Amino acid sequence: MTDVTDTEMRSWLEVELEDDMDEELEQAVDDARVPPELRALLAKRQKTTIDRHVYFNELLRLQGELVKLQDWVRHKGLKMVVLCEGRDSAGKGGAIKRITQRVNPRTCRVVALPAPSDREKTQWYFQRYVQHLPAAGEIVLFDRSWYNRAGVERVMGFADDNQVEDFFRDVPDFERMLVRSGIILVKYWFSITDEEQQLRFLMRIHDPIKQWKLSPMDLQSRVRWEQYTKAKEAMFERTSIPEAPWNIVEGNDKKRARLNVISHLLSIVPYEEVPHEEIALPNRVFDPNYERRTLPSELYVPQRY
Template sequence: MADKKAATLPRKPYERELLRLQTELVKLQEWVRAEGARLVVVFEGRDAAGKGGTIKRVAEHLNPRVARIVALPKPTERQRTQWYFQRYTEHLPAAGEIVLFDRSWYNRAGVEHVMGFCTKQEYQLFLRQCPIYERMLVEEGIVLRKYWFSVSDAVQEDRFRRRLDDPVRRWKLSPMDLESITHWEAYSRAKDEMLVHTDIAEAPWFIVESDDKRRARLNMIAHLLGSLPYHDVPPPVLELPKRPPSMGYERPPRDLQTYVPDHAASL
């Protein structure tokens, strides 16, 4: 435990660098919008590997009309009869948009395969089709970045225990998450097999060491920024107009409207 604490990036330099990188992400956003680029970022990894926290920091200061997070629930009965990639394709970006996939089509290579939610034939078909699908995306002009967040078994278990005792994060845990502890090696083999088939030149995988969440967030964002040819787009010139003189408007009496009680006054 002492070694893990020693490796943790101190909060002050972390927050300082995070703000700098988030400022650059805003510049990236404006470049994507100005250039009509289409950016897809895939976040994958084991449960409690730090994907959600990183996505939150990436999107924190971005315009939700430009950058959106896609976290799909389990497929409906109708979707189960569709081509596997179909429901993900619906969420791909148009020109000037960024899509952050909080888990993605790689569910089939991970949880679906390990937990038996797909057949062996469906799994093998995915491994054959996935590289073709991603090459099609890249050929179409979509910029695709794929990040795998790697966490050790001890750190994952520690994070699970912390979530169990945290009332505001307890919702992050499901029975399926906890089962991942007992299927650790199966998930490891599935990840290795996935990388063999889908770590392609057109859309390579980038591994993010995430035992230290702060380092993982900074490293991932810095890598994403460094991998793209974005540049500063000058913002439009804006001037705050002068407020015109009053035309006699009078606000209605306060007792005619219902106000939220001042809960803060009780603190």
């Protein structure tokens, strides 16, 4: 095998980088898709002030650090829980995608629970969340969490006043118990303005690809904006404890929000790079008597592109 020159190495790395960024570029293009009905409204929106090149460079750098963080968590047998809360369309899902985009899904997983079943409604409130907590070496991100009781359940009347009060009384002790057990608990609230949420909802309504993101609960959240604001304020007051404080992420600018939340998450754990043994690709075993069979053409997916 001939030695690889610096020029060839740079060219190879550039190709790999372009390929590696495809997924992020696809998502960026999706974010930029604007239905014709909303172009005039979108023109009034405050545009991101972060340079696209800077955003991609920082995102890749931070995602590389997330891989190191995950290695450290696994190496040290740590347990980490990240709660992502916020109003509908506040950008929780987009941030979670960027956090998990390049890490190992076997040890960094996302939990997004549906509405509780009839059986779960009869259980201890925290029970269905407890079973998803991490073992040693794992990171779990909750896309909405037990704080549903302080938000949507309270505002929509799915929980009565006594249940809400019980939750507020119990959750600080519950979270202290998690922290005492060795779990690193981080709580994020993604915050957006009334106007920004209205625009994002309208984009979902007018874009067939995004309509699945809308639910009757989402639409009601627009009607009950002020009720959700009061519920959020009460939640911060009653549940932001020294062992697990709330961290508010300004979410109007999606790109900045993603970078800020990843940067903050990395600051929680004083991680270090874990040494790895050098990997050598073994030689393929070659059998001179083996002949590869020709498979029927109908087994192949048609090459239309």
